[in-house]
Amino acid sequence: MSIWKTLLLGTCAAGIVTMTAVSGQQNRAAATLTAMDYVQIQQLVVKAQYGLYSGAQEGRMFSSVFAPDGTYDGQTGTAALTAYAKNGKPGVRSLVTNIVITPTAQGASGRHYEFLLRFLKDQNEPVALDTTGRYDDDFVKTPAGWRIQKRVFLPGVLTSEATKAAVPAAPADASAQRPAVPAAVPLSRPPKTAFTSTLTPLDYIQIQNLVASYGQALDNGLNNDDNGDAYASLFASDGVFGRPYTTGADALKALARTQPHNRRYVRHFLTNIVIEPSAEGAVGRQYVIIIDQTEKDRPARVLGAGHYEDIYVKTPAGWKFKQRTLYPARTGPQ
Protein backbone atom coordinates (compact mmCIF):
# COMPACT_ATOMS: atom_id res chain seq x y z
CA MET A 1 0.00 0.00 0.00
CA SER A 2 1.38 3.39 -0.91
CA ILE A 3 1.95 5.96 1.74
CA TRP A 4 -0.90 8.06 0.28
CA LYS A 5 -3.42 5.23 0.57
CA THR A 6 -2.32 4.58 4.15
CA LEU A 7 -2.69 8.26 4.98
CA LEU A 8 -6.13 8.42 3.32
CA LEU A 9 -7.39 5.34 5.14
CA GLY A 10 -5.98 6.64 8.42
CA THR A 11 -7.70 9.99 7.95
CA CYS A 12 -11.04 8.32 7.16
CA ALA A 13 -10.77 6.09 10.20
CA ALA A 14 -9.95 9.05 12.43
CA GLY A 15 -12.92 10.93 10.94
CA ILE A 16 -15.30 8.08 11.66
CA VAL A 17 -14.02 7.76 15.23
CA THR A 18 -14.46 11.53 15.74
CA MET A 19 -17.97 11.52 14.25
CA THR A 20 -18.99 8.60 16.42
CA ALA A 21 -17.62 10.31 19.51
CA VAL A 22 -19.38 13.61 18.69
CA SER A 23 -22.63 11.83 17.87
CA GLY A 24 -22.41 9.88 21.11
CA GLN A 25 -21.85 13.11 23.03
CA GLN A 26 -24.88 14.71 21.37
CA ASN A 27 -27.04 11.74 22.29
CA ARG A 28 -25.87 11.92 25.86
CA ALA A 29 -26.31 15.70 25.93
CA ALA A 30 -29.94 15.36 24.84
CA ALA A 31 -30.80 13.66 28.09
CA THR A 32 -29.98 16.65 30.26
CA LEU A 33 -29.57 20.38 29.89
CA THR A 34 -27.09 22.45 31.86
CA ALA A 35 -28.13 25.51 33.82
CA MET A 36 -26.59 27.65 31.07
CA ASP A 37 -28.66 25.81 28.43
CA TYR A 38 -31.85 26.66 30.33
CA VAL A 39 -30.75 30.27 30.83
CA GLN A 40 -29.96 30.71 27.14
CA ILE A 41 -33.31 29.20 26.11
CA GLN A 42 -35.16 31.48 28.56
CA GLN A 43 -33.36 34.41 26.94
CA LEU A 44 -34.57 33.31 23.49
CA VAL A 45 -38.17 33.37 24.71
CA VAL A 46 -38.01 36.88 26.17
CA LYS A 47 -36.03 38.24 23.21
CA ALA A 48 -38.61 36.83 20.81
CA GLN A 49 -41.36 38.55 22.79
CA TYR A 50 -39.61 41.91 22.96
CA GLY A 51 -38.46 41.68 19.36
CA LEU A 52 -41.91 40.82 18.01
CA TYR A 53 -43.84 43.57 19.81
CA SER A 54 -41.28 46.37 19.67
CA GLY A 55 -39.96 45.58 16.17
CA ALA A 56 -36.47 46.16 17.63
CA GLN A 57 -33.67 46.36 15.06
CA GLU A 58 -36.22 46.40 12.23
CA GLY A 59 -37.31 42.89 13.10
CA ARG A 60 -33.83 41.43 13.34
CA MET A 61 -34.00 40.89 17.12
CA PHE A 62 -37.00 38.64 16.56
CA SER A 63 -35.53 36.69 13.65
CA SER A 64 -32.15 36.34 15.40
CA VAL A 65 -33.60 33.94 17.97
CA PHE A 66 -34.68 31.48 15.25
CA ALA A 67 -32.51 28.88 13.51
CA PRO A 68 -31.68 29.84 9.87
CA ASP A 69 -34.56 27.61 8.74
CA GLY A 70 -36.76 28.34 11.78
CA THR A 71 -40.52 28.68 11.36
CA TYR A 72 -43.35 30.62 12.97
CA ASP A 73 -46.85 31.47 11.77
CA GLY A 74 -46.23 30.36 8.19
CA GLN A 75 -42.91 32.22 7.95
CA THR A 76 -39.70 30.26 7.38
CA GLY A 77 -36.15 31.58 7.40
CA THR A 78 -34.40 34.67 8.67
CA ALA A 79 -35.55 37.07 5.91
CA ALA A 80 -39.22 36.14 6.25
CA LEU A 81 -39.15 36.30 10.05
CA THR A 82 -37.37 39.68 9.99
CA ALA A 83 -40.03 41.07 7.66
CA TYR A 84 -42.75 39.57 9.89
CA ALA A 85 -41.53 41.52 12.94
CA LYS A 86 -40.24 44.60 11.16
CA ASN A 87 -43.04 46.96 12.18
CA GLY A 88 -43.58 45.55 15.65
CA LYS A 89 -47.14 45.49 16.93
CA PRO A 90 -48.22 49.08 17.51
CA GLY A 91 -50.79 49.47 20.24
CA VAL A 92 -50.31 46.06 21.80
CA ARG A 93 -47.77 44.53 24.17
CA SER A 94 -47.64 41.31 26.15
CA LEU A 95 -46.30 39.56 29.20
CA VAL A 96 -44.90 36.08 28.74
CA THR A 97 -45.16 33.82 31.77
CA ASN A 98 -44.97 30.17 32.84
CA ILE A 99 -41.91 29.27 30.75
CA VAL A 100 -41.45 25.48 30.98
CA ILE A 101 -38.39 23.96 29.26
CA THR A 102 -37.93 20.22 28.76
CA PRO A 103 -34.92 18.36 27.28
CA THR A 104 -35.66 16.32 24.15
CA ALA A 105 -33.63 14.08 21.83
CA GLN A 106 -33.35 16.95 19.34
CA GLY A 107 -32.47 19.60 21.91
CA ALA A 108 -35.30 20.99 23.99
CA SER A 109 -38.96 21.87 23.83
CA GLY A 110 -40.75 24.65 25.61
CA ARG A 111 -44.17 26.01 26.40
CA HIS A 112 -45.16 29.35 27.78
CA TYR A 113 -48.18 31.55 28.23
CA GLU A 114 -48.82 35.04 27.01
CA PHE A 115 -51.48 37.63 27.75
CA LEU A 116 -51.90 40.69 25.62
CA LEU A 117 -52.46 44.26 26.70
CA ARG A 118 -54.02 46.69 24.27
CA PHE A 119 -53.42 50.41 24.44
CA LEU A 120 -56.73 52.24 24.38
CA LYS A 121 -55.76 55.83 23.75
CA ASP A 122 -52.69 57.94 23.95
CA GLN A 123 -50.55 58.44 26.99
CA ASN A 124 -52.00 58.58 30.51
CA GLU A 125 -54.66 55.99 29.87
CA PRO A 126 -54.90 52.50 31.28
CA VAL A 127 -54.46 49.52 29.00
CA ALA A 128 -57.03 46.79 28.43
CA LEU A 129 -56.59 43.08 28.85
CA ASP A 130 -56.82 41.45 25.45
CA THR A 131 -56.56 37.86 24.30
CA THR A 132 -54.43 35.08 25.80
CA GLY A 133 -52.61 32.09 24.38
CA ARG A 134 -49.80 29.60 24.60
CA TYR A 135 -46.65 29.05 22.59
CA ASP A 136 -45.13 25.63 21.89
CA ASP A 137 -41.46 25.79 20.87
CA ASP A 138 -38.83 23.35 19.61
CA PHE A 139 -35.30 24.53 20.40
CA VAL A 140 -32.11 23.36 18.70
CA LYS A 141 -28.48 24.00 19.59
CA THR A 142 -26.76 25.46 16.52
CA PRO A 143 -23.06 26.38 16.16
CA ALA A 144 -24.16 29.95 17.06
CA GLY A 145 -25.99 28.83 20.21
CA TRP A 146 -29.56 27.85 21.08
CA ARG A 147 -32.23 28.87 18.60
CA ILE A 148 -35.96 28.34 18.04
CA GLN A 149 -36.48 25.76 15.29
CA LYS A 150 -40.25 25.79 15.27
CA ARG A 151 -42.80 27.89 17.11
CA VAL A 152 -46.57 27.38 17.20
CA PHE A 153 -49.11 29.71 18.81
CA LEU A 154 -52.28 28.24 20.28
CA PRO A 155 -54.92 30.83 21.18
CA GLY A 156 -56.77 30.32 24.46
CA VAL A 157 -60.06 28.50 24.05
CA LEU A 158 -63.43 29.83 25.05
CA THR A 159 -64.71 29.35 28.57
CA SER A 160 -67.81 27.55 27.44
CA GLU A 161 -65.73 24.92 25.66
CA ALA A 162 -63.12 24.64 28.36
CA THR A 163 -65.59 24.16 31.18
CA LYS A 164 -66.90 21.05 29.44
CA ALA A 165 -63.65 19.40 30.50
CA ALA A 166 -64.14 20.19 34.19
CA VAL A 167 -65.41 17.51 36.53
CA PRO A 168 -67.69 18.89 39.24
CA ALA A 169 -66.35 18.58 42.77
CA ALA A 170 -67.86 15.97 45.05
CA PRO A 171 -70.26 17.52 47.59
CA ALA A 172 -68.35 18.68 50.65
CA ASP A 173 -68.64 16.44 53.68
CA ALA A 174 -69.99 18.81 56.32
CA SER A 175 -68.69 16.65 59.14
CA ALA A 176 -65.12 16.64 57.81
CA GLN A 177 -62.74 18.95 59.63
CA ARG A 178 -60.29 20.62 57.31
CA PRO A 179 -56.93 21.50 58.84
CA ALA A 180 -56.18 25.19 58.99
CA VAL A 181 -54.42 27.00 56.17
CA PRO A 182 -50.65 26.63 56.71
CA ALA A 183 -48.69 29.52 58.11
CA ALA A 184 -47.31 32.14 55.73
CA VAL A 185 -43.84 31.68 54.25
CA PRO A 186 -42.17 35.08 54.50
CA LEU A 187 -39.29 36.03 52.26
CA SER A 188 -36.11 37.15 53.93
CA ARG A 189 -34.24 40.29 52.94
CA PRO A 190 -32.21 39.68 49.77
CA PRO A 191 -29.95 36.77 50.75
CA LYS A 192 -26.37 37.93 50.80
CA THR A 193 -24.87 34.54 50.09
CA ALA A 194 -27.42 33.10 47.69
CA PHE A 195 -24.97 31.10 45.63
CA THR A 196 -22.66 29.90 48.35
CA SER A 197 -25.69 28.29 49.98
CA THR A 198 -27.34 24.99 49.35
CA LEU A 199 -28.90 25.89 45.99
CA THR A 200 -27.06 25.63 42.68
CA PRO A 201 -28.11 27.59 39.59
CA LEU A 202 -29.68 24.38 38.27
CA ASP A 203 -31.75 24.10 41.46
CA TYR A 204 -33.14 27.60 40.85
CA ILE A 205 -33.93 26.74 37.22
CA GLN A 206 -35.61 23.46 38.14
CA ILE A 207 -37.75 25.21 40.74
CA GLN A 208 -38.63 27.92 38.17
CA ASN A 209 -39.71 25.09 35.86
CA LEU A 210 -41.77 23.46 38.63
CA VAL A 211 -43.56 26.71 39.39
CA ALA A 212 -44.19 27.49 35.72
CA SER A 213 -45.50 23.94 35.25
CA TYR A 214 -48.07 24.52 37.98
CA GLY A 215 -50.28 26.72 35.85
CA GLN A 216 -49.88 24.50 32.82
CA ALA A 217 -50.59 21.29 34.75
CA LEU A 218 -53.74 22.78 36.24
CA ASP A 219 -54.99 24.38 33.02
CA ASN A 220 -54.06 21.95 30.28
CA GLY A 221 -52.56 18.92 31.96
CA LEU A 222 -49.13 19.77 30.50
CA ASN A 223 -50.55 19.13 27.03
CA ASN A 224 -52.33 16.04 28.24
CA ASP A 225 -56.06 16.31 28.76
CA ASP A 226 -55.89 14.75 32.20
CA ASN A 227 -54.81 17.60 34.41
CA GLY A 228 -55.33 15.60 37.62
CA ASP A 229 -52.26 13.41 37.19
CA ALA A 230 -50.13 16.28 35.91
CA TYR A 231 -51.16 18.49 38.84
CA ALA A 232 -50.66 15.89 41.58
CA SER A 233 -47.23 14.93 40.19
CA LEU A 234 -45.91 18.39 41.09
CA PHE A 235 -46.35 17.75 44.82
CA ALA A 236 -44.15 15.67 47.13
CA SER A 237 -45.88 12.56 48.51
CA ASP A 238 -46.69 14.47 51.71
CA GLY A 239 -47.17 17.76 49.86
CA VAL A 240 -49.97 20.10 50.87
CA PHE A 241 -52.01 22.63 48.90
CA GLY A 242 -53.03 25.10 51.56
CA ARG A 243 -56.37 26.59 50.47
CA PRO A 244 -58.56 24.54 50.40
CA TYR A 245 -56.34 22.28 52.50
CA THR A 246 -55.62 19.29 50.27
CA THR A 247 -53.02 16.55 50.62
CA GLY A 248 -52.44 13.13 49.08
CA ALA A 249 -52.27 12.27 45.38
CA ASP A 250 -55.93 11.27 45.00
CA ALA A 251 -57.25 14.37 46.73
CA LEU A 252 -54.95 16.62 44.69
CA LYS A 253 -56.04 14.94 41.44
CA ALA A 254 -59.68 15.45 42.40
CA LEU A 255 -59.01 19.12 43.19
CA ALA A 256 -57.39 19.68 39.79
CA ARG A 257 -60.21 18.01 37.86
CA THR A 258 -62.72 20.52 39.18
CA GLN A 259 -60.82 23.22 37.25
CA PRO A 260 -61.79 23.95 33.66
CA HIS A 261 -59.09 22.44 31.50
CA ASN A 262 -58.07 21.10 28.15
CA ARG A 263 -55.03 21.21 25.89
CA ARG A 264 -55.47 24.77 24.72
CA TYR A 265 -56.85 26.29 27.86
CA VAL A 266 -54.89 29.11 29.46
CA ARG A 267 -55.63 30.46 32.88
CA HIS A 268 -53.04 30.69 35.70
CA PHE A 269 -50.42 33.28 34.73
CA LEU A 270 -47.49 33.26 37.16
CA THR A 271 -44.92 36.06 37.23
CA ASN A 272 -42.13 37.32 39.50
CA ILE A 273 -40.90 33.87 40.52
CA VAL A 274 -38.77 34.48 43.62
CA ILE A 275 -36.84 31.56 45.10
CA GLU A 276 -34.51 31.52 48.07
CA PRO A 277 -32.67 28.80 49.98
CA SER A 278 -34.05 27.57 53.29
CA ALA A 279 -33.13 24.98 55.89
CA GLU A 280 -35.59 22.52 54.37
CA GLY A 281 -34.60 23.15 50.74
CA ALA A 282 -36.09 26.30 49.30
CA VAL A 283 -39.00 28.69 49.70
CA GLY A 284 -40.52 31.10 47.22
CA ARG A 285 -43.45 33.10 45.99
CA GLN A 286 -45.01 34.38 42.77
CA TYR A 287 -47.79 36.65 41.66
CA VAL A 288 -50.72 34.98 39.97
CA ILE A 289 -53.42 36.44 37.81
CA ILE A 290 -56.16 34.06 36.73
CA ILE A 291 -57.50 35.05 33.33
CA ASP A 292 -60.50 33.59 31.60
CA GLN A 293 -60.68 33.78 27.82
CA THR A 294 -64.21 34.72 26.87
CA GLU A 295 -65.75 34.72 23.43
CA LYS A 296 -63.69 34.58 20.29
CA ASP A 297 -61.78 37.80 19.60
CA ARG A 298 -63.27 39.45 22.65
CA PRO A 299 -61.11 40.54 25.57
CA ALA A 300 -60.36 38.12 28.33
CA ARG A 301 -61.53 38.80 31.89
CA VAL A 302 -59.77 38.43 35.20
CA LEU A 303 -61.19 35.77 37.51
CA GLY A 304 -58.84 36.42 40.41
CA ALA A 305 -55.41 37.53 41.48
CA GLY A 306 -53.05 37.11 44.38
CA HIS A 307 -49.82 35.38 45.21
CA TYR A 308 -48.57 31.93 46.14
CA GLU A 309 -46.24 31.15 49.04
CA ASP A 310 -44.33 27.90 48.69
CA ILE A 311 -41.98 25.45 50.36
CA TYR A 312 -40.01 23.25 47.94
CA VAL A 313 -38.28 19.95 48.65
CA LYS A 314 -35.81 18.02 46.50
CA THR A 315 -37.00 14.44 46.04
CA PRO A 316 -35.48 11.58 43.99
CA ALA A 317 -37.92 12.67 41.24
CA GLY A 318 -36.73 16.29 41.34
CA TRP A 319 -37.95 19.44 43.09
CA LYS A 320 -41.57 19.26 44.29
CA PHE A 321 -44.03 21.38 46.24
CA LYS A 322 -43.99 20.47 49.90
CA GLN A 323 -46.46 23.24 50.63
CA ARG A 324 -48.22 25.76 48.40
CA THR A 325 -50.78 28.28 49.49
CA LEU A 326 -52.74 30.82 47.47
CA TYR A 327 -53.24 34.21 49.06
CA PRO A 328 -56.01 36.09 47.25
CA ALA A 329 -55.30 39.81 46.90
CA ARG A 330 -56.07 41.99 49.87
CA THR A 331 -55.31 45.51 50.90
CA GLY A 332 -52.25 46.58 52.79
CA PRO A 333 -48.87 45.07 53.52
CA GLN A 334 -48.72 41.41 52.60
Place this chain on the structure above:
Amino acid sequence: MSRHRLAALAAWTVITVGVGALTYGVAHAQKASEAPALTAADYVEIQMLVARYGFALDTGTDDGYMYADLFAPGGTFIKTQGRDELAKLARGGRRGPANVRNMSSLAIIEPSAEGATGIQYAEAVNFGERDKKTPTEMDHFLWYEDVYVKTPDGWRFKSRAIHGENGALKKPFVPPAAASAAQTPAR
Protein backbone atom coordinates in the same frame (compact mmCIF):
# COMPACT_ATOMS: atom_id res chain seq x y z
CA MET B 1 10.46 27.13 -7.51
CA SER B 2 13.83 26.79 -5.80
CA ARG B 3 14.15 25.17 -2.42
CA HIS B 4 15.30 28.54 -1.05
CA ARG B 5 12.16 30.31 -2.26
CA LEU B 6 9.95 27.52 -0.87
CA ALA B 7 11.58 27.91 2.54
CA ALA B 8 11.05 31.69 2.41
CA LEU B 9 7.38 31.22 1.47
CA ALA B 10 6.90 28.75 4.33
CA ALA B 11 8.52 31.17 6.77
CA TRP B 12 6.26 34.03 5.63
CA THR B 13 3.20 31.78 5.94
CA VAL B 14 4.14 30.84 9.51
CA ILE B 15 4.74 34.49 10.42
CA THR B 16 1.49 35.68 8.80
CA VAL B 17 -0.63 32.99 10.45
CA GLY B 18 1.13 33.58 13.77
CA VAL B 19 0.57 37.34 13.68
CA GLY B 20 -3.03 36.77 12.64
CA ALA B 21 -3.64 34.40 15.51
CA LEU B 22 -1.97 36.78 17.94
CA THR B 23 -4.08 39.70 16.68
CA TYR B 24 -7.26 37.64 17.00
CA GLY B 25 -6.23 36.53 20.48
CA VAL B 26 -5.54 40.09 21.65
CA ALA B 27 -8.76 41.40 20.08
CA HIS B 28 -10.75 38.59 21.65
CA ALA B 29 -9.16 39.19 25.04
CA GLN B 30 -9.97 42.91 24.77
CA LYS B 31 -13.57 42.16 23.89
CA ALA B 32 -13.79 39.74 26.79
CA SER B 33 -12.43 42.36 29.18
CA GLU B 34 -15.04 44.83 27.95
CA ALA B 35 -17.96 42.46 28.53
CA PRO B 36 -16.97 39.39 30.52
CA ALA B 37 -19.27 36.44 29.96
CA LEU B 38 -21.92 35.88 32.60
CA THR B 39 -22.23 32.51 34.30
CA ALA B 40 -25.53 30.68 34.76
CA ALA B 41 -25.38 31.72 38.41
CA ASP B 42 -25.13 35.38 37.34
CA TYR B 43 -28.19 35.10 35.07
CA VAL B 44 -30.22 33.30 37.72
CA GLU B 45 -29.30 35.75 40.46
CA ILE B 46 -30.24 38.71 38.25
CA GLN B 47 -33.59 37.04 37.42
CA MET B 48 -34.20 36.65 41.17
CA LEU B 49 -33.34 40.33 41.69
CA VAL B 50 -35.83 41.56 39.09
CA ALA B 51 -38.54 39.12 40.23
CA ARG B 52 -38.16 40.26 43.84
CA TYR B 53 -38.45 43.88 42.74
CA GLY B 54 -42.23 43.64 42.35
CA PHE B 55 -42.83 42.12 45.78
CA ALA B 56 -40.41 44.48 47.52
CA LEU B 57 -41.98 47.57 45.94
CA ASP B 58 -45.60 46.48 46.24
CA THR B 59 -45.53 45.22 49.82
CA GLY B 60 -43.14 47.77 51.34
CA THR B 61 -41.55 44.94 53.36
CA ASP B 62 -39.12 46.07 56.08
CA ASP B 63 -40.50 49.58 55.87
CA GLY B 64 -39.35 49.81 52.27
CA TYR B 65 -35.79 48.71 52.95
CA MET B 66 -36.17 45.36 51.18
CA TYR B 67 -36.76 47.47 48.08
CA ALA B 68 -33.93 49.92 48.82
CA ASP B 69 -31.48 47.06 49.37
CA LEU B 70 -32.08 45.76 45.84
CA PHE B 71 -29.96 48.74 44.72
CA ALA B 72 -26.18 48.94 44.92
CA PRO B 73 -24.74 51.74 47.06
CA GLY B 74 -25.24 54.87 44.95
CA GLY B 75 -27.77 53.04 42.77
CA THR B 76 -30.63 54.99 41.26
CA PHE B 77 -34.28 54.46 40.40
CA ILE B 78 -34.82 57.12 37.72
CA LYS B 79 -33.47 60.09 39.71
CA THR B 80 -34.01 58.74 43.22
CA GLN B 81 -30.77 57.86 44.97
CA GLY B 82 -29.82 56.86 48.49
CA ARG B 83 -31.08 54.05 50.70
CA ASP B 84 -33.55 56.12 52.71
CA GLU B 85 -34.93 57.88 49.65
CA LEU B 86 -35.38 54.58 47.79
CA ALA B 87 -37.10 53.01 50.81
CA LYS B 88 -39.65 55.86 50.76
CA LEU B 89 -40.73 54.82 47.25
CA ALA B 90 -41.85 51.44 48.56
CA ARG B 91 -43.62 52.84 51.60
CA GLY B 92 -47.36 53.25 51.18
CA GLY B 93 -48.91 55.19 48.34
CA ARG B 94 -49.61 52.36 45.96
CA ARG B 95 -51.29 50.07 48.46
CA GLY B 96 -54.85 50.41 49.66
CA PRO B 97 -57.65 50.43 47.11
CA ALA B 98 -55.29 50.77 44.14
CA ASN B 99 -53.36 47.77 45.44
CA VAL B 100 -51.07 47.81 42.44
CA ARG B 101 -48.80 44.89 41.63
CA ASN B 102 -45.83 45.14 39.29
CA MET B 103 -46.04 41.93 37.27
CA SER B 104 -43.10 41.33 34.96
CA SER B 105 -41.73 38.92 32.39
CA LEU B 106 -38.18 37.60 32.70
CA ALA B 107 -35.54 40.18 31.81
CA ILE B 108 -33.40 40.13 28.68
CA ILE B 109 -29.90 40.18 30.19
CA GLU B 110 -26.69 41.08 28.35
CA PRO B 111 -23.15 41.18 29.72
CA SER B 112 -21.56 44.63 29.81
CA ALA B 113 -18.25 46.16 30.82
CA GLU B 114 -19.52 47.06 34.30
CA GLY B 115 -21.61 43.93 34.82
CA ALA B 116 -24.83 43.48 32.89
CA THR B 117 -27.70 45.40 31.36
CA GLY B 118 -31.32 44.39 31.07
CA ILE B 119 -34.68 45.11 29.49
CA GLN B 120 -37.88 43.87 31.08
CA TYR B 121 -41.54 44.18 30.14
CA ALA B 122 -43.94 44.79 33.02
CA GLU B 123 -47.60 45.50 33.58
CA ALA B 124 -48.94 47.28 36.63
CA VAL B 125 -52.12 45.53 37.68
CA ASN B 126 -54.60 46.84 40.22
CA PHE B 127 -55.46 43.65 42.07
CA GLY B 128 -59.09 43.47 43.08
CA GLU B 129 -60.03 42.07 46.44
CA ARG B 130 -62.12 38.95 46.50
CA ASP B 131 -63.84 39.75 49.78
CA LYS B 132 -64.83 43.26 48.70
CA LYS B 133 -65.72 42.16 45.16
CA THR B 134 -63.54 44.88 43.66
CA PRO B 135 -62.39 44.12 40.12
CA THR B 136 -58.83 43.43 39.08
CA GLU B 137 -57.93 45.89 36.36
CA MET B 138 -55.02 46.42 34.05
CA ASP B 139 -53.25 49.70 34.58
CA HIS B 140 -50.19 50.85 32.70
CA PHE B 141 -47.66 48.91 30.65
CA LEU B 142 -43.98 49.75 30.81
CA TRP B 143 -40.51 48.47 30.23
CA TYR B 144 -37.55 48.74 32.53
CA GLU B 145 -34.07 49.63 31.38
CA ASP B 146 -31.54 48.31 33.89
CA VAL B 147 -27.86 48.31 34.70
CA TYR B 148 -26.80 45.58 37.13
CA VAL B 149 -23.54 45.41 39.09
CA LYS B 150 -22.07 42.60 41.13
CA THR B 151 -21.42 43.84 44.65
CA PRO B 152 -19.89 41.90 47.55
CA ASP B 153 -23.51 41.16 48.55
CA GLY B 154 -24.49 39.86 45.11
CA TRP B 155 -26.08 41.39 42.00
CA ARG B 156 -27.87 44.70 42.53
CA PHE B 157 -29.42 47.47 40.43
CA LYS B 158 -26.92 50.19 39.58
CA SER B 159 -29.72 51.97 37.83
CA ARG B 160 -33.30 51.27 36.82
CA ALA B 161 -35.21 53.54 34.47
CA ILE B 162 -38.80 53.10 33.32
CA HIS B 163 -40.22 53.75 29.89
CA GLY B 164 -43.98 54.02 29.93
CA GLU B 165 -45.43 52.67 26.73
CA ASN B 166 -48.82 53.96 27.72
CA GLY B 167 -50.87 55.18 30.59
CA ALA B 168 -50.55 56.10 34.24
CA LEU B 169 -52.04 54.78 37.44
CA LYS B 170 -55.78 54.95 37.53
CA LYS B 171 -57.66 56.56 40.35
CA PRO B 172 -58.40 54.06 43.10
CA PHE B 173 -61.58 52.10 42.57
CA VAL B 174 -64.08 52.78 45.33
CA PRO B 175 -66.90 50.23 45.60
CA PRO B 176 -70.35 51.93 45.73
CA ALA B 177 -71.06 50.45 49.18
CA ALA B 178 -67.83 51.89 50.60
CA ALA B 179 -68.53 55.26 48.95
CA SER B 180 -72.03 55.51 50.44
CA ALA B 181 -70.74 54.29 53.82
CA ALA B 182 -68.16 57.06 53.78
CA GLN B 183 -70.96 59.61 53.35
CA THR B 184 -73.03 58.19 56.20
CA PRO B 185 -72.11 59.65 59.60
CA ALA B 186 -70.99 57.02 62.07
CA ARG B 187 -73.51 56.27 64.78
